[in-house]
Amino acid sequence: MSKVRPGKSHSVFVCKGCGNEQSKWSGQCPACGEWNSLTEAPTAKPSTEKSPRRLTDFSSNVMRLAEVRAESAVRRLTGLGEFDRILGGGVWPGSMVLLGGAPGIGKSTLMLQAADRLAAPDHPVLYVSGEESPSQIKGRADRLGVKNDRLLLASETDLLEVLRLVEEHQPKTLVLDSIQTAHKPDLPGMPGSVGQIRECAAELLHLAKGKGITVFVLGHVTKDGELAGPRVLEHIVDTVLYFETEDRNVYRILRAVKNRFGPTNEIGVFEMTSRGLMEVTNPSELFLGDRGGATPPGAAVAAVMEGTRPILVEVQALVARTAFGMPRRQVSGVDYNRAMILIAVLDKRCGVPLDSQDVYVNAAGGLRVEEPAADLAVAAAMAGAAADKSLPPLTLWVGEVGLSGELRSVGQLSERLAEAAKLGFKTAVTPKSGLKGLQAPPGLKVISVATLAEALKTAGLAED
Numbered sequence: 001m002s003k004v005r006p007g008k009s010h011s012v013f014v015c016k017g018c019g020n021e022q023s024k025w026s027g028q029c030p031a032c033g034e035w036n037s038l039t040e041a042p043t044a045k046p047s048t049e050k051s052p053r054r055l056t057d058f059s060s061n062v063m064r065l066a067e068v069r070a071e072s073a074v075r076r077l078t079g080l081g082e083f084d085r086i087l088g089g090g091v092w093p094g095s096m097v098l099l100g101g102a103p104g105i106g107k108s109t110l111m112l113q114a115a116d117r118l119a120a121p122d123h124p125v126l127y128v129s130g131e132e133s134p135s136q137i138k139g140r141a142d143r144l145g146v147k148n149d150r151l152l153l154a155s156e157t158d159l160l161e162v163l164r165l166v167e168e169h170q171p172k173t174l175v176l177d178s179i180q181t182a183h184k185p186d187l188p189g190m191p192g193s194v195g196q197i198r199e200c201a202a203e204l205l206h207l208a209k210g211k212g213i214t215v216f217v218l219g220h221v222t223k224d225g226e227l228a229g230p231r232v233l234e235h236i237v238d239t240v241l242y243f244e245t246e247d248r249n250v251y252r253i254l255r256a257v258k259n260r261f262g263p264t265n266e267i268g269v270f271e272m273t274s275r276g277l278m279e280v281t282n283p284s285e286l287f288l289g290d291r292g293g294a295t296p297p298g299a300a301v302a303a304v305m306e307g308t309r310p311i312l313v314e315v316q317a318l319v320a321r322t323a324f325g326m327p328r329r330q331v332s333g334v335d336y337n338r339a340m341i342l343i344a345v346l347d348k349r350c351g352v353p354l355d356s357q358d359v360y361v362n363a364a365g366g367l368r369v370e371e372p373a374a375d376l377a378v379a380a381a382m383a384g385a386a387a388d389k390s391l392p393p394l395t396l397w398v399g400e401v402g403l404s405g406e407l408r409s410v411g412q413l414s415e416r417l418a419e420a421a422k423l424g425f426k427t428a429v430t431p432k433s434g435l436k437g438l439q440a441p442p443g444l445k446v447i448s449v450a451t452l453a454e455a456l457k458t459a460g461l462a463e464d
């Protein structure tokens, strides 16, 4: 007997295993490989019908630009400085923010801390969890020292019910933990499926824009960094924040990858403790490694811009004779291709032969150093490692290295130098070009050079 599947245009087939949706039935789910797992589910409305208006639709009449009043909303500060900074100076009312990160990284913790600080008599906050019961959330709240009677908790996965709760309690901020557990019962697909996530997010966006409620949506990211389910969420929301960490590290980096109401590529650094996430207000100290005592050979400090903020990072290199034929090159936290170019430039232009040496490069503390401005520090670390010689202590190395070994100017040099001076650095080696009008911060001696070879000579590392 052959299985005859009705091919009605308004049906979809949903995999019971993974929630994959497709328009045709097949014996095996192409997404997860499960057999006989696809079942037919009607869509909410046949596709021929006019698409339904949302429960919370928003639209406007056409107006002349001059007639439109600019939004002069007042941002609300959470008081978690790093979080506020990343959002662009506090929470923009009526914005929708996605907070993504791997399970266990601290999304619920951060949001509960932020919700606590936002909640006030004139600003009730509703925290809806589809993952934990109110008593579980209370357990966490007790641990974090959160007690705020303007913070309302609910456990709910049905989005329509969430919208009803919003209607009933009129919060100014809604937190939904997480988008993967929310679902609209009138739609096919399991919670977490592409269709469900998209629809729920669109509904929440309309809530945010229509009623001016700030909506925070939490979302899980898989191991390889993709938001489980669709990336489509990133397009819908105003702001996308990702929480990242290195393995077994207590430090968490919160990064704004999209922001309609603030700068992007801004990072905030937190430390996970039993009392919740604590701000690390001076991340340079963290990424500099342990600077007690002498500088080890093969370590150089770079200044990279993360958003609007300069951060000092220690780059470490190790150079060892190749045992068998092909030299190994292993880099972590530094751009691989740039490191390969720097090896070639060191070899050709500075007399630092690395062709029969294994080279390992690492950026301390788990920050990714991909800016060309870090070239000089990476090259200096490698040259120091090759000569087994320590670079001068408390020295910053800033500059982009060109293929002919010239040093090129970098943007925001004064911010980088100011950060180094603040941390007690004594010397900065910088490109000669682009220094016009630059005032060295007090206490910092700036040595400006034209080429990588000259820069290395200041540390006694290159031939004349």
Ligand SMILES: Nc1ncnc2c1ncn2[C@@H]1O[C@H](COP(=O)(O)OP(=O)(O)O)[C@@H](O)[C@H]1O
Pocket (backbone or CB within 6 Å): 101, 102, 103, 104, 105, 106, 107, 108, 109, 110, 143, 272, 273, 274, 275
């Ligand atoms: N008692 C505790 N002491 C210290 N850290 C804790 C404690 N309980 C939980 N954590 C930390 O909180 C993390 C879970 O945070 P959570 O906000 O639930 O993550 P997410 O919501 O991203 O899955 C754990 O991985 C752990 O690092």
Ligand SMILES: [Mg+2]
Pocket (backbone or CB within 6 Å): 107, 108, 109, 131, 177
């Ligand atoms: Mg959670």
